[in-house]
Amino acid sequence: MSETANLVGTRWLRRVDPAVATAFACIILLLAFGSLYSTNFLSPEYLLQQLKVASFLGVIATGMMLVILLGQIDLSVPWAVAVGGMMACAAAAYGTVGVYLAIPFGVACGAAIGLVNGIGVAYLRIPSMIITLATNAVAQGLMVVYTGGFSPRDSATAAMRFLATGSLLPGIPNAVVIWALIGFAAVFLLTRTTFGRSVYAIGNRERAAYLSGIDTRRIVMVAFILSGALSAFGGVLLAGYASKAAQAMGDAYLLPAIAAVVLGGTSILGGRGSYLGTIAGVILITVLQSILSVMQMPEAGRQVIYGILIVAMLLLYGRTPALR
Amino acid sequence: MTGDWRYRLARNRGTLLAFGIFLAMFTIYVLNHPAGFTANVVQTATNKGVLLAFVAMAQALVVITAGIDLSVGMIFILTNCLASWIVVGTPLQTALGVAGVLAAGLACGALNGAIVIYGRLQPIVATIATGAIYFGIALWLRPYPGGSVNEGLADALTGKLFGIVPASLAVLAGAVLIVWAPFSRSVLGRAAYAAGSAEPAGYMSGIPIRPAKFMAYALGGLLASIGGLFLTFFTYTGEAAFASGNAYTLFSIAAVVLGGVSLYGGTGSGVGAIFGALAFRTIGDLLFVFDLDPLWQPLFQGVVLLVAVSLGAFGLLRVRSRLEWFR
């Protein structure tokens, strides 16, 4: 009896993940290194600016993390982001109702892309890496047709601007608050709900999850819809930030989103990872890109250093256990 | 043995299906081509297809081990930039240059392999990172497009043999014979399949899993560099084109899947990947023969790709046990 009670009590101990701790340590190290170049790297404005920019990636990476936890991947991020931003702006052209529905409409379009991905992966059993590649191409095609045909409106609504650049709480950009809210929701979803438990289970062994009576296909589909919707919402925020939408706006988010999730200790094979890690990964990638950018390193050197640093950090804490 | 052919068919189904898809699409293409089925049309299609075929074969080697190489496109670009510097001059210099380019590709692949296997990193992220490194080096080599190549060699290898057969196709066949065939029949190649299919079981069976994976990555780099070399022959120049490097990486993944190589590892063949690449390229060529509004072309390509990758789903109709949904 007492032994069992004891067993239950140890739950909290294992939550301290060394990978996450190391990732946060790397962020501090990077900033310290940056401050050698200019002390402004430690200024509150710069840090808040980084957090604000990180929150776009953060929102997108949240969806990517869900999908990666399932052992899948979502390569449709670039055009899901663009579709979200462009469609939200487009909706705004249709009177006050349009302005009102702009954000939900943009997100819904992203969710629709996610739905196609989800059906493809869950019900048609097409490998996610390839179906999402295809939907990405289709989304791109749709946006080209759309841009060419209808003299589109692409400036962001006031609400989008407010979400991305305003600040309701003094000093804290709204984008950061939104990311925090989405983050809380994600943590809650992953740790406290049957959905989250099922996501981890499917990532580990879908067959066993299915035989346990879980509707694994629905869960996979929902995760992809969420990923599409979150990418699109990232696009909405991005459009708000830039005050307009553009076709290429998502291109820069695919590889960083994957890298951020994995740098945060989530296994690319699925089934293992915590949201705290993803937060660390997102900030890490954002700060790294920013520092390299501001230091005026030539692009060639920047790419090399970026690559080497990622490998180095992964070697620090992202190694898979040895076979023996 | 009497029942053998059945097993043989089953084993090569992916490759045969890829061949079928390619054949069907290519037939549609040439039947509708204004110039018809001429040696020039075939040569043009081949030269374009062969580039991706090399990169796809590189990807296939790695995918068979249940890995993935998101840096193949960048190795392709890097070796293109390198070739535009060193594959010039006298025949001897040119030969040395070619060797240098291939060695560089091999080295990139080997670095990937070392990081993934001995560093024990997940291949997806590890190769995203090395891809950035390779691109950085490519950009350093070629800040602007330019350079040159031994044009005689380039013309010979992108031209036609006996006025009919595209020379690049012959080189591709040569690569299959020299790289793929021995790989698939060697102990290391077998171990590579085992690594992709069930790595712990392979380890417990005492086979050289890690050398096999390492070789798959290294040979992948080598094949990508043959692709880079051909890009140089085809364009006479080198260019550190980021977008096109990424595009080739993604295309190569699409190609291996179309070619019947399972992304979960353990099955498929390099030959299948080649047909997958050729089929994928033909999707793009179809634009040329159908009179589509230019703004609808990207959508058309996307939809054809979506349909092509969904073809495999028809197999689901035959699935009688729902457990077969899960591998």
Add this chain to the structure above:
Amino acid sequence: LSEPETVSGPPDEPECFVPWSADTKFFKFPTKDGPYRIALANGYIANTWRIQMIQTAKAYAAQSDVTAKLKEFKVVSTGEDVPAQISAINNFIDSGYDAVIVNAQNPTAFTPVIKRAKQAGVVLVAFDNTLDTEDAINVNVDQKGLGVLWGKWLDTHLPDGGKILEVRGVPGTSVDTDRHNGIHETLDASGKKWEVVEVLGKWDDPTAQKATADAIAVHKKFDGITAQGGDTGVVQAMIDAKHAFVPFGGETENGFRKFCAKYASEGLKCSSAGTGPAQVAVAIKTAIAALEGKVVPQSVKLPLAVVEDPDFKENQDYYPDQSDNFFVGNSFPTCGINFTAQEIMGQTKENE
């Protein structure tokens, strides 16, 4: 074979076909009977500039005097992949097109295909991203001249020199390099003390905006800005960071010009100049002229569409109702090419 004759000028329509420099060659192709089959081999398509370019090309080909000369006008977009574009041109040559117009993904990669076009007597015209060759016709924007223009703008507005933010384009492209060199040579020549902070904007608004925001957060204050693209994002970042408005040398995005007009009084003194997508029309015009046996320069220099503070006029230099992404430089009056925004972006809508 029908190779062009190299002749000495003057060109057929001298006010339109302006030779690049004094030693530019002139071509006279053997006259072909119309109507012609002309193809446009485009590369990348998924951005507003390219979409607008294709719309313009279609609109131009649909103009009555042009239609009369065309039997077929075909457009294929092959994406970012150079070999695919080369193959498309090869296919056009093999299929007997009379002229191929190309927005080249790479200036140096087309040597073999230029050879083939020459052998087949096909007129090859490159525009926007032109070809490093003397064997095909280039319709060129003076990219370096653009950099010089922006550099001069900053020079005149900053009498004491100062700290400049330079937002660059896609590294490794000749356009980026030429513009960059133009700016720097001009600034260096001024003899003043300049500190230039370079960041990468990749001709993309969000990227440029982020890079600018970072640069402002770290460097606090700039005295002048120049950006090659993504300029709307750059101004947006200034506004968000409450950075004072300063002189700005930039491109021709509609959004940027909107800002320039709006904030001119607060110090956003702009020079907006660039390379509108309408240049495709000049390229088509050149191809037709060449096929008709008229004398054309090997390298045509396009006029820059420049508007500078305080001349920004509503619905002429910028369109408040149009997309921010819309590129405004759409008229080449010397070539008789004048498109309004509505004509270009609304084109398909009317057809449907």
Add this chain to the structure above:
Amino acid sequence: MAADMGDARPPLLRMEGISKRFGGVRALEEAELTVRAGRIHAVLGENGAGKSTLIKILAGVISPDEGRMLLDGGEVSFASPAEANRAGIVCIFQELSLIPDLSVADNIALFDPPRRFGLIDRRAQRRIAEEALARAGAPDIHPMALVKDLPLSRRQMVEIAKSLARQPRILILDEATSALTAADVAKVFSVLKRLRSEGLALLYISHRMHEIAELADECTVFRNGRNVASYPAGTKTDNEVVELMIGREYKHVFPPKPVSPPAARPVLECRNLSWSERLRDISFSVRQGEVVGLGGLDGQGQRELLLALFGVLRGCGGKVLVNGKPVALSSPGQAKADGIGMALIPEDRKTEGLMLPMSVRENLSFASLDRVSRHGLIDRAAEDRQIEEMVRLLAIRAGSLDMPVGGLSGGNQQKVVIAKWLMRAPRIILLNDPTRGIDVGTKQEIYQLLRRLADAGAAILFYSTDYDELIGCCDRVLVLYDGMIKRELVGKEITEHALIATALNISGEQAA
């Protein structure tokens, strides 16, 4: 005779003072083992006693924390299975080590394939494979078939053939016959006996006492990571052995069956069920409180029958009735739902029962998440309560409930699979060979549990490859042959003879 000679010779292999810890778990402590040539040495022990760990150390899969190994009197240590292989030590692991995507021939010749000019000679490889399969008594397996297409019992035969092809000096079988039917086991045994006479040393691990009785020359019993006894085979009774293993007194194996079969109403009825040539026209019913066994050779449709009932198979013909009402189940989710209350303990715990890297806790509550959650939110207190109850009920031995379930011993993993379903208090329980790889003590607990569940009103359908179990546990047994119910045995009719005769499709008279 063989035994006398063996004792005179020095031991071929000795393991001394071997200790191994996994985190907080002591898997082995100062363990010893002596293996002689020409002998079959059986290793016995409860689940989690450390048998597999010892074997893995011997085969170079893991390295010991302490201790040494002497081979032919010289000290050795193996850094990898390949090194152990080269020293002549070949092991069939409890978790099979076949490559599913390779052909049978490829697998058999995996370690050291025949080569010509450096490349694999497929013709020679095929010959080797055919020979090995024939030697192992499985010439029915086609050398070009993919391993993933074979049922588990055939895979075990391939694994045995593969080990034979390696020419071992020491051959280790870690529960290598657990999925085999009596006919296959008999063939394997004759091979093993021949190997013994050829002078090999064999280490044999099994939880089936009668197999050990038939095969072993000497036995070592492990308990809690220590070897507690070694003795020549046949010198101890089964009861004594079991007491050594579990360290306490041992009662009879099977709980008493109810005197007369319950006359309750049928809970589960099957009418003319058929599926894809594998199930033909199957009709039967299971009443409340009844334990119905499924017998027959492996692969005669038993597994498919259970899956069909559980809603996994598509396109089934016929009818299934639950509590008299026809149901059309199309997923396990529907099958476990409240109106139906079905549970399936699957065949392969590693791929179908458990999420190995996830914690014991998460695995235990996974099938009952709907019971411990409201509107999708998990009520952790309720979850913990139920989990504790199941851990106690089945005496699951785990260092912590938050450790990965993959770290438990095979038997404890199996208990988790069972517990995870019992947590739902199912009314229809389908079991697919649930005691495979489970020690006697635990088996006994499971038998008790089954009977208790039946007495509490559950209807149980129970497939087992072990005839003893069917005889001891079931009220009725349906013997399947080629997808059909060949015969139904009731009460006293359930005998080993009847089971085997029906399974082989020979009438009882002929067999006798």
